[in-house]
Amino acid sequence: MVLLLAGLVLFLGIHSSRMLAPNWRAARMNQWGPLGWKGFYTLISLTGFVLLVLGYSTARQSTGLIWLPPHWMGHLTALLTFFAFILLAATYVPGSWLKAKVGHPMLLATKIWALSHLLSNGTTVAVVLFGSFLAWSVACFAISRRRDRAENIQRTGLLSRDLASLLIGIVLFWLFAFHLHQLLIGVKPFGG
Structure with missing residues (x-):
């Protein structure tokens, strides 16, 4: 379940940056440029997604109903x-x-x-x-x-x-x- 939770935090967190941390997001975009931000966003999203899939697959084997x-x-x-x-x-x-x-x-x-x-x-x-x-x-x-x-x-x-x-x-x-x-x-x- 830890992998799943980590994946949720990364994936939903980065997808919430415009809503929850617009100033931080804008600062990163200014600091890294549009391509740098997109690269970072993509890396965090993909990492979160992989952790979601692995975490769900693993936790599904021993979860309660x-x-x-x-x-x-x-x-x-x-x-x-x-x-x-x-x-x-x-x-x-x-x-x-x-x-x-x-x-x-x-x-x-x-x-x-x-x-x-x-x-x-x-x-x-x-x-x-x-x-x-x-x-x-x-x-x-x-x-x-x-x-x-x-x-x-x-x-x-x-x-x-x-x-x-x-x-x-x-x-x-x-x-x-x-x-x-x-x-x-x-x-x-x-x-x-």
Whole structure:
């Protein structure tokens, strides 16, 4: 569990720097330049992610059970995660109506992913992992939307661009659900 907690602190911590430590972040960007900051950000993010995966994988073997989710909850998780992948794709599709409407589709995708996985995983380690991501994404989404309103940020997008988000989301969902989830997490979401 120590590796998982360390991974959460690093990964969520660096992703919270704009929200929790804007002056520190700005000072590092000024000191190191944009590329130096991006390199540092990437290094901390990747280190945190690796620790999350290793920590979750290790702790999952000996964790306690808080609740036993019903079998059908896995189907709900898959459906919600499908929508999360579409939102994730919309983050990177320029001019998407979905991105303009949501404002921060990656944060909404993270909220949906974390909640859906929390519902279908009742172990202590799952509650720590998915509960942490859920709390973080709820806070970041609310703060980001509030900041957008304060800065009067107006976004526009074309509904036609969402077709690209949908197609990319479908491909990413299929790739992750049927191949990468088993490889990275050790759990096969569908069958087997």
